[in-house]
Amino acid sequence: MASWRHGPSFGHDPDADISRDWTATAMTIVSLGVSHRIAAAEVLEKLAVPSAQRGSVLARLHAVPSVDEVAVLSTCNRVEVYAATHGPAGPVTRAVADVLAAHGRVEAGEVLRLARIRVGGTAIEHLFTVACGLDSMALGEDQIVAQLKDAARAATAAGTAGPVLTGLIDAALRASKRARTQTTISTEGISLVRAGLDLAAAHLGGLAARHAVVVGTGSTGKLGARLLREAGAGRLWVASRSQQRAAEVAAAVHGRPLRTSDVPAALADADLLVTATGAAAPVVLAGQVRAARAQAGGRPGPGRALAGGRLLVVLDLGMPPDVDPAVGRLAGLTLIDIAALVDLVVHSGKDLPTAPVPGLQIAAFPAREDPRDALVWPGGTHLGALPDGVRIGTGSPRRAALLRATGRHLQIVPIRDNVDTRLRKLADGQVDALVLAMAGLSRLGLLDGPATPLPPSLLIPAPAQGVLAIECRTDDPVAAAQLSTLDHPSTRAAAIAERGFLAALDAGCTAPVGALAELTAEATGEPELRLSGVIAAPDGSSVIRAQLNRCGQRQRHARPPASPDAARARRRGAAPPFSVLSVASDQERRQFLDDHSTGQRDREPQRNSC
Numbered sequence: 237m238a239s240w241r242h243g244p245s246f247g248h249d250p251d252a253d254i255s256r257d258w259t260a261t262a263m264t265i266v267s268l269g270v271s272h273r274i275a276a277a278e279v280l281e282k283l284a285v286p287s288a289q290r291g292s293v294l295a296r297l298h299a300v301p302s303v304d305e306v307a308v309l310s311t312c313n314r315v316e317v318y319a320a321t322h323g324p325a326g327p328v329t330r331a332v333a334d335v336l337a338a339h340g341r342v343e344a345g346e347v348l349r350l351a352r353i354r355v356g357g358t359a360i361e362h363l364f365t366v367a368c369g370l371d372s373m374a375l376g377e378d379q380i381v382a383q384l385k386d387a388a389r390a391a392t393a394a395g396t397a398g399p400v401l402t403g404l405i406d407a408a409l410r411a412s413k414r415a416r417t418q419t420t421i422s423t424e425g426i427s428l429v430r431a432g433l434d435l436a437a438a439h440l441g442g443l444a445a446r447h448a449v450v451v452g453t454g455s456t457g458k459l460g461a462r463l464l465r466e467a468g469a470g471r472l473w474v475a476s477r478s479q480q481r482a483a484e485v486a487a488a489v490h491g492r493p494l495r496t497s498d499v500p501a502a503l504a505d506a507d508l509l510v511t512a513t514g515a516a517a518p519v520v521l522a523g524q525v526r527a528a529r530a531q532a533g534g535r536p537g538p539g540r541a542l543a544g545g546r547l548l549v550v551l552d553l554g555m556p557p558d559v560d561p562a563v564g565r566l567a568g569l570t571l572i573d574i575a576a577l578v579d580l581v582v583h584s585g586k587d588l589p590t591a592p593v594p595g596l597q598i599a600a601f602p603a604r605e606d607p608r609d610a611l612v613w614p615g616g617t618h619l620g621a622l623p624d625g626v627r628i629g630t631g632s633p634r635r636a637a638l639l640r641a642t643g644r645h646l647q648i649v650p651i652r653d654n655v656d657t658r659l660r661k662l663a664d665g666q667v668d669a670l671v672l673a674m675a676g677l678s679r680l681g682l683l684d685g686p687a688t689p690l691p692p693s694l695l696i697p698a699p700a701q702g703v704l705a706i707e708c709r710t711d712d713p714v715a716a717a718q719l720s721t722l723d724h725p726s727t728r729a730a731a732i733a734e735r736g737f738l739a740a741l742d743a744g745c746t747a748p749v750g751a752l753a754e755l756t757a758e759a760t761g762e763p764e765l766r767l768s769g770v771i772a773a774p775d776g777s778s779v780i781r782a783q784l785n786r787c788g789q790r791q792r793h794a795r796p797p798a799s800p801d802a803a804r805a806r807r808r809g810a811a812p813p814f815s816v817l818s819v820a821s822d823q824e825r826r827q828f829l830d831d832h833s834t835g836q837r838d839r840e841p842q843r844n845s846c
Contacts, residue, residue, distance in 0.1 A: 263304065263400055266325045267359040268332045268351050269316035271371070273656040274663050275350045276484065282340035283347070285310040287390070293339055294394040300331040305398040307391035307405065311383050312488065313372070318363065320400040325355045350663055358684070360404065365681070367408035368415040381412055429459050429553065431577050433467070436508055436549045439570050444468035446507040450491075451499055451519065453481040454654055456512035456553050458488075464510070465489040473506075475499050477513075478653055503528035503548065510551045511558035514587065520550070522562035529568060556589045579715055581707040585700030585731050586673075590739040593707070599719035600706040601728040605675035607702035607752060609635060609695045610687040612662065612677075613669035619690060622646065622669065629658060629667035633774055637748040638695050639671070640776025655680055671695070675702035696750030696770040696781075699734035703727055726755050733767050741771065748772040 270283055285293050285308050297306045302323030309316045315336065321328050330344075333351065337344040354362050362371070367384055369376040388405045391397035437443045448469050450461045453476040461474055472491035475498070476482035482493040494502055496519070503509060503525060513519055529548060552559040552573045564571030574581060575595040585601070611619055622628075622644065629651035630636055636648045649667050651658055655676055662670050671690070677683050706722065708715040730753035737751040750770040755763050764785050772779045 263320050263322055264325055264356055265359045265400075265404065266319045266321055266328050266332075267316055267354045267362060268329050268336075269314060269354075269362075270336075270347065270350050271314035271316070271352070274352070274660045276480075276660065276664075279340075279342070279346075279350065280313070280315065282342055283315045283336055284312075285315060285339065287386075289339070290390045291394045293335065294391060294396045296335045296338075297332060298394075298396040300328060300335070303328060303331075305391075305401040306396045307387050307401050309366070309384060309387040311380070314366075316366070318359070318401060318404075320398070325353075329353050350660075363404065364408045364411050367412040369412070371681075376416075378416065381409065384409065384412075428574075428577055429456060429463060432510075432551045432553060432572055433460065433463055435572050435577070436510075436551050437467070439549050440507055440547065442467075443508070445470045447471040447505055448508040448510065449473045449475065449494070449499060449502050449506045450485075450510045450512075451475045451496065451558070452510075452512035452514070452554070453478070453485045454512060454514060457510070458485050460510045460512060460551075460553070461485055461489045461491065464508075465491070469508075471505070473499075473502050475502075478657075481653060481657065500524040500528045501531075504531040506548065507546065508549050508551065510553065512553040513558050514554060515556075515558060517556075518558060518560045520552075520559045520563060522560045522566060525550075525563050525569065526566055529566070556587075556593065575709065579708060579712065580719065582704055583707075585703030585705045585735075586698040588700065588705050588735070590735055595710055596707040597710045597716065598705050599708045599716045600721075600723040601731050602704050602706070602722050603724040604727040604730065605678055605702040605704075606689065607697045608674045608689045608692060609671050609697060609701075610674045610677060610689050611669060612659070612672055612685065612687050614662075614686045615668070618688065619644075619694070627666075627668045628671060629661060629669070630671045632671070632698070633748045634698055634750050634770075634772070635671045635695060637772035637774050637776045638750070638770065638779070641772060641779050642694070642776075655682070659685075673697075673701055692752050692768065696752050696768055699738045699749065699751040700731045703731045705731070729753065729755065729765055733765055737767065737769050748774055 270280065272280065275283075290308060290310070294306060294308060297303065297308070297317060297319070300306075300319075302321045303319050304322055305320040307318050309318070317332050317336070319328055319332065330348075333344045333347040337347045340347075365371050366380060369378060369380055372380055384405065388397065388402065391401065433443065440446055443464060444467060446469055448464050448471075450457055450464070450473070453474065457474075457476075461472065464472055472486075472489060473494040474482050474486040474489070474491050475494040475496050476485070477496060479493065479495065482495075485491075486493040499509075499520070509520070511520060525548075546568070548569045550559055550563060550569060550571045552571065554574075557573060559571060559573070561571075563569065564573075575593070580599070581596065588598075613622065616622070619642075624645040625647055627647045627649045628639060629649045630639070631650060631652040636650075639646055639648060651661060651667060651670070655672060658670055658672065659682070661667055672687070674683075674687070674689055677685075677687050706719055708719055733753040734751040738747075738749055741747070741749060743749050748771070750772075751767060752769075753765055753767045756766055766783060766785050768781070768783045770779060770781045
């Protein structure tokens, strides 16, 4: 049996990895893959290997010196080459990139820049991950099983697969079968979207020939669009903040891209609206829908039409909700939200609204992941080494403000979308570096790239960053009791303290506010909750930092408030909870927030700064 040497996976600097001489003791497994996580749809289309061309591509790959066995997995979301070699991996990866580049008529350097190269145990682990659906666009989808079997059959038919790759793929498929029969991986990723669409179909009398608008191009939105197309939907529009993302997803489902500003107009012809944006505030308002439906009022619609017009079903899969609750009270409209679909909801604590969602309760805060931010920079590992003028991509006002506050000449580039899209923009050269959450990189299995944690003393994380919050219905005490076994007391205490800091400031999750609570041991041996907070002006010109213990005793101020009230409070020894909050009225706090949200910088923040 071949033995494989374990090597690191590929980041974004091809020369840094493929130049290493990974020599196998018997045979080394090497994988080179370009997937939806980094590459744009048009690049994947060029690199895709249709079944009619697979034999010739496999023959060229097999002709590479020192390649003993090779297989190609080509789907709409990935093109991956798995090779067994008796020589060093570096020349093999270069040659594989050359073959794919020639096939797709792109530059070999472009393939290497977008590819992730894995060697030895890392390549084997990735194959198992792919087989189990853990790396799929829709978590747990089972279409990949048939695609992997097809890849193995094609390699066997072409004479490029031998006992090593055949045995490896068979083992991955066995693991996939166990995962799908002994866990709920095959249903967890699609059950919520499918349940919502099933309920919508019941209201509409089926989804076939129904016209639909999908707002959001994250994993949930993409899955919803795909399931609608598979159900035979009629006209299908896809809207996103990013026109490029809307065009990519629309093309994949034979739909039409749509600007978010054009969504209300499209609703005049729609039977179904599906939203899954992850926005902090509703993006679909009652007035917009009322006006759009008025345009459709004179036209009878299919299915369960109401007097005055066709029925519109709105499926809100956003958390927090994407749709104004008042929409559900409009005539001729049915609103289906998360609370109507789920037994529990799992979401990121930092994106969880401070105000509770009616009908849901937080039942558990599992143990926290690393709360720190990370610098993702292929050129180095230290923020201080960044050259002047470097472009750092972030969609967080907090990160942008604190980076500006360092005094470095950094160019902050606003960047949104999911982690995969941000990494792709980094690979495409649209930015030089990114600042992302360590927890998100960890959960996506991307910590093997050029990611360096940033100390909280420099960038205090967002409140509840790295925390998962599990909600269930308030009318389900059994589920609440079962979920309570997942609760981690220290994480709960920290999350409540940090979210309380945010709520006390009357600020949302997009404000330049950071907080980190840590449990420490007092001299008496009793645990103490220590809360560090930061409030910054968006341009970084003014920053307040404070640290308090569980009793509200202020530990330090990096920049004390300059107001007379605050000065008198310090002279009296007063130390109100969250430091300066009690000496700032609601009106003053709102004024500061309003001033800085509109770009005014004509005064130093005296109490609270967001």
